[in-house]
Amino acid sequence: MEGTADKVALEDDFLLRAGNFNLYVCLHGKPLELEKAIIYDAIVIEAGDQPHTLNLVRKVRSHLNPECYLKPIFLYKGSDNRDALIHNLTDGVIFSLDQTSFLIPVIEKIYLRIADLTYTTSISFEAQMIDKCLNLLYTRQKMDFPAIMYVGSSIGYSFPELSVNFHLRDEWQVLDILNIMEAEGIVQGDYTDRIYQCNQCSSGYLIYREVCPTCNSTNCSSEDLVHHYPCAFIGPISDFKNELDSTLHCPKCNKNLKHIGVDYDKPSIIYTCKNCSGKFQDINVKAKCVLCLNDNEIEKLVTKEIKNYRLTKKGETAATTGYVSTAKDIEEFIGTIKIDTFRTMVKYEVERLKQNDYNSNLACIYLKNAGGLYSMIGANSQRALLKDLVDVVRRNLRSSDLISFMNANSLLIQMNEIPVKIAEHVLAEICDIMKRLISKNFKNYETDIRYKVVPITTRLSHELQIQQLTNEFQA
Amino acid sequence: MFDFDDFYSYITSVGAWKLIRIFWFYLLFEFFRYIFIEAVTIILWKIKKRINRRRLAHARRSFLKENPKVSIIVPGKNEGKHIYKLAVSLKEQTYKNYEIIIIDDGSDDLTPEICKNLQKNGFINLFLRNDVRGGKASAANLALRFATGKYIVHLDADCSYDRDAIEKIITPFYYDKEIGAIGGNVMVRNYDESLITTLQAIEYLDAISIGRIVSSELGIYRVISGAFGAFRRDVMDRLGGWDIGPGLDGDITVKIRKLGYKIHFEPSAICLTNAPDTPRKLIKQRLRWDKSLVRFRLRKHRDIFYPTRSFNWPNFISFTENITYNLILNVTWFVYIVDMILNYPSELEYIVIMNFILYTVSNYFKFLFFSPFRERQQAPVHYFLVYLPLMVFYFGYFLRIVRTVAYFQEFVFKASYNDPWNPQKSSRHAKALKL
Numbered sequence: 001m002e003g004t005a006d007k008v009a010l011e012d013d014f015l016l017r018a019g020n021f022n023l024y025v026c027l028h029g030k031p032l033e034l035e036k037a038i039i040y041d042a043i044v045i046e047a048g049d050q051p052h053t054l055n056l057v058r059k060v061r062s063h064l065n066p067e068c069y070l071k072p073i074f075l076y077k078g079s080d081n082r083d084a085l086i087h088n089l090t091d092g093v094i095f096s097l098d099q100t101s102f103l104i105p106v107i108e109k110i111y112l113r114i115a116d117l118t119y120t121t122s123i124s125f126e127a128q129m130i131d132k133c134l135n136l137l138y139t140r141q142k143m144d145f146p147a148i149m150y151v152g153s154s155i156g157y158s159f160p161e162l163s164v165n166f167h168l169r170d171e172w173q174v175l176d177i178l179n180i181m182e183a184e185g186i187v188q189g190d191y192t193d194r195i196y197q198c199n200q201c202s203s204g205y206l207i208y209r210e211v212c213p214t215c216n217s218t219n220c221s222s223e224d225l226v227h228h229y230p231c232a233f234i235g236p237i238s239d240f241k242n243e244l245d246s247t248l249h250c251p252k253c254n255k256n257l258k259h260i261g262v263d264y265d266k267p268s269i270i271y272t273c274k275n276c277s278g279k280f281q282d283i284n285v286k287a288k289c290v291l292c293l294n295d296n297e298i299e300k301l302v303t304k305e306i307k308n309y310r311l312t313k314k315g316e317t318a319a320t321t322g323y324v325s326t327a328k329d330i331e332e333f334i335g336t337i338k339i340d341t342f343r344t345m346v347k348y349e350v351e352r353l354k355q356n357d358y359n360s361n362l363a364c365i366y367l368k369n370a371g372g373l374y375s376m377i378g379a380n381s382q383r384a385l386l387k388d389l390v391d392v393v394r395r396n397l398r399s400s401d402l403i404s405f406m407n408a409n410s411l412l413i414q415m416n417e418i419p420v421k422i423a424e425h426v427l428a429e430i431c432d433i434m435k436r437l438i439s440k441n442f443k444n445y446e447t448d449i450r451y452k453v454v455p456i457t458t459r460l461s462h463e464l465q466i467q468q469l470t471n472e473f474q475a
Numbered sequence: 476m477f478d479f480d481d482f483y484s485y486i487t488s489v490g491a492w493k494l495i496r497i498f499w500f501y502l503l504f505e506f507f508r509y510i511f512i513e514a515v516t517i518i519l520w521k522i523k524k525r526i527n528r529r530r531l532a533h534a535r536r537s538f539l540k541e542n543p544k545v546s547i548i549v550p551g552k553n554e555g556k557h558i559y560k561l562a563v564s565l566k567e568q569t570y571k572n573y574e575i576i577i578i579d580d581g582s583d584d585l586t587p588e589i590c591k592n593l594q595k596n597g598f599i600n601l602f603l604r605n606d607v608r609g610g611k612a613s614a615a616n617l618a619l620r621f622a623t624g625k626y627i628v629h630l631d632a633d634c635s636y637d638r639d640a641i642e643k644i645i646t647p648f649y650y651d652k653e654i655g656a657i658g659g660n661v662m663v664r665n666y667d668e669s670l671i672t673t674l675q676a677i678e679y680l681d682a683i684s685i686g687r688i689v690s691s692e693l694g695i696y697r698v699i700s701g702a703f704g705a706f707r708r709d710v711m712d713r714l715g716g717w718d719i720g721p722g723l724d725g726d727i728t729v730k731i732r733k734l735g736y737k738i739h740f741e742p743s744a745i746c747l748t749n750a751p752d753t754p755r756k757l758i759k760q761r762l763r764w765d766k767s768l769v770r771f772r773l774r775k776h777r778d779i780f781y782p783t784r785s786f787n788w789p790n791f792i793s794f795t796e797n798i799t800y801n802l803i804l805n806v807t808w809f810v811y812i813v814d815m816i817l818n819y820p821s822e823l824e825y826i827v828i829m830n831f832i833l834y835t836v837s838n839y840f841k842f843l844f845f846s847p848f849r850e851r852q853q854a855p856v857h858y859f860l861v862y863l864p865l866m867v868f869y870f871g872y873f874l875r876i877v878r879t880v881a882y883f884q885e886f887v888f889k890a891s892y893n894d895p896w897n898p899q900k901s902s903r904h905a906k907a908l909k910l
Contacts, residue, residue: 213595225605225617227605227607227609227613229609229900229901229903229904230719230901230904230905230907230908230910231715231718231719231910232609232610232612232613232616232716232717232718232719232901233613233616233715233716234605234609234613234614234616234617234620235616235617235620236620239620251715252715252716253715263904265607265609265900267581267605267606267607267609268603268604268605268606268607270603270621279601279603279621280601281602281603281604282591
């Protein structure tokens with residue numbers, strides 16, 4: 001019944017109905033359980049304190065599963081919430097749980113747009129982020145993608161639909177991804193500002209400080225230098241001062257200084273460091289990074305342009321057809337085949353098995369927390385890592401076995417004419433080597449690599465078999 | 476047409492008395508002062524040095540044991556291009572406890588960038604810049620103000636120094652506690668660049684290397700060259716540093732003498748400088764130097780001649796000798812010329828030639844006689860021998876005329892106060908205060 005909300009108690013949360021839509025209500029102070037929320041049509045978050053609300057919104061929008069990150073989010077009692085990120089990442093505000101009927105057209109519109117989307121599984125982290133961003137923009141009918149000056153951003157500006165995927169320390173990657181988007185013609189950018197980033201961690205959280213060029217201390221004082229023309233004495237103004245009055249006396253000739261420009265001038269200034277007693281005229285300006293504490297030389301700061309972006313027609317098309325450059329990414333990995341080819345090969349194998357009596361297997365290797373690792377190491381290192389991992393897999397398989405990237409986290413493998421137990425043993429070994437490789441190179445990174453091997457059956461279609469295999473890891 | 480036989484018969488028949496009459500200027504002043512006195516003094520100096528060699532060695536040991544900090548100050552304008560070479564030459568010094576302070580007096584070239592870079596890379600300790608030019612004295616005083624050494628060594632940026640130059644120039648302070656300042660031995664580096672630099676190199680070998688040993692020994696040494704001079708810090712603090720130039724090198728030396736300190740010349744502390752390579756540049760330099768004799772000796776420090784409580788005989792003799800030989804004899808030379816023209820008009824041709832021969836022989840004698848006493852030559856003696864006859868024209872005519880012009884300009888127009896070498900804002904005050 002429209003205009004009325006049916007409440008169903010759900011442990012700590014509420015389930016609301018709005019028309020045909022089921023709304024998941026997360027009350028203030030309660031955790032948002034994504035695995036529950038994902039089955040609902042929209043999420044209503046009671047806006048309490050801003051950081052908590054933002055955290056809940058982030059949790060949804062930063063998820064990699066489109067069913068989660070595209071979910072409509074509404075704020076309940078959130079009218080006074082002025083946080084730009086929350087505002088941009090939510091779809092509306094209600095003031096009472098009785099007003100849910102107002103949300104119906106919004107939810108409908110979003111789902112209509114979601115229906116247009118094609119989900120491609122991008123190999124690179126960047127492509128995944130671009131996909132996510134385009135999907136969000138498209139479903140929310142946002143053509144403009146402006147830079148928002150945001151205090152909570154480590155680069156000073158936030159592009160909410162993209163920035164939400166990054167932690168404070170990794171947010172610098174947003175600009176690289178936007179550059180890729182612009183280069184691909186997905187968005188068009190108009191210059192708006194220039195920012196300076198730490199040359200170590202790329203953060204824009206910098207404190208500009210005047211420091212002693214010798215010891216880097218900020219405990220410095222400055223004085224005018226005074227040149228007394230008649231006797232050519234020159235020294236700091238304190239040399240000319242006395243404790244009795246405000247007149248200036250030359251310490252060399254004991255004359256009063258009368259008129260600047262006539263009998264004396266101030267040709268420059270001098271700084272004194274109270275820490276190391278050093279004297280200097282050019283004080284160093286350094287930018288201390290709040291995040292990594294690196295003291296940057298100003299001239300070594302990384303300069304980046306901030307632009308207001310606008311989605312192009314190509315961008316809109318990319319959202320509905322999938323981000324095109326992912327294909328290119330896959331081709332780069334020697335030893336793998338395209339996912340479409342892989343699907344075809346599985347189809348042939350199913351047909352072959354109908355004629356023959358032997359075992360073939362389908363396997364998936366899943367790098368569970370790969371997103372975090374990729375965001376930590378950047379695009380180039382990510383590519384290098386994936387190449388190394390493919391090498392490991394390739395070396396431990398027979399040349400007749402097929403490998404393909406499902407996405408940046410998942411590798412699909414077809415192992416023909418081999419018992420499932422042996423295939424499992426091989427996969428276990430491969431995963432072990434991969435784990436060792438990652439932990440050796442990224443010491444602070446917790447590696448979580450999983451695998452699953454299933455025999456190819458003639459009873460199910462090849463598509464269904466691939467879907468069933470990967471579903472476990474994609475949830 | 477010159478007839479050699481006539482000339483020969485003239486000199487053989489002229490007779491001793493007439494020779495003295497004709498060459499009175501040379502015999503009375505120049506031979507006595509520049510050959511006899513110098514030769515005797517330098518022989519005595521050598522003997523004294525030999526006798527005091529243990530004391531000298533002890534002074535050196537005391538200096539090295541104390542290891543005092545030496546502040547090397549280099550004031551200048553648009554000298555950036557020289558600073559790197561200078562800093563490198565100083566890095567080679569045998570004495571290591573020094574700081575280098577470079578003062579940029581309102582340069583309008585790349586000096587600030589060069590010096591900041593050198594400071595960043597540890598070649599110099601302190602670089603200070605006056606955005607507005609204040610003159611060399613103020614630049615030197617700024618360096619002095621921030622110098623932390625016990626001794627101050629004033630250098631010119633376009634010079635380079637022997638590896639032991641700093642050690643050598645400071646050691647005499649430990650030999651005689653009454654020494655307030657020490658001058659280094661300045662030689663011409665670009666002696667083979669042009670004829671004018673070769674003649675200056677010979678002049679420096681004579682007037683500086685030998686002349687200053689003699690004047691130092693006689694206690695009348697009066698100009699510590701700005702290119703290489705060492706000063707006691709406490710003495711400089713008492714004086715408040717340098718006064719407005721041009722001629723501030725001579726002025727500071729006189730001021731130190733007036734305080735009762737001795738001024739010493741150290742021939743073994745060697746500095747190489749580039750001499751002006753064109754007559755035009757040389758004239759400009761010498762006009763500036765010579766004007767300062769009138770300005771400082773006859774005006775600012777004329778009290779040296781007054782019988783006041785601070786009267787001091789060595790200072791009096793130093794000034795008297797300076798004024799006599801540079802100013803009075805300069806005028807007397809013209810009297811001599813007139814004397815010859817009026818009294819011996821028919822013999823003038825022979826007199827000029829005889830003068831030339833006499834001075835050339837003297838120059839050869841002096842050059843060869845003093846050679847063993849010189850600390851070092853830039854080139855073998857024979858390199859300069861062919862040029863020695865030209866010294867008659869260079870020293871006897873060219874420099875004498877330049878000197879006369881300088882004295883005239885300073886006496887009549889006080890031209891030194893208008894010299895662009897010093898900014899007008901300071902010179903105006905110096906003129907008003909008769910400094």
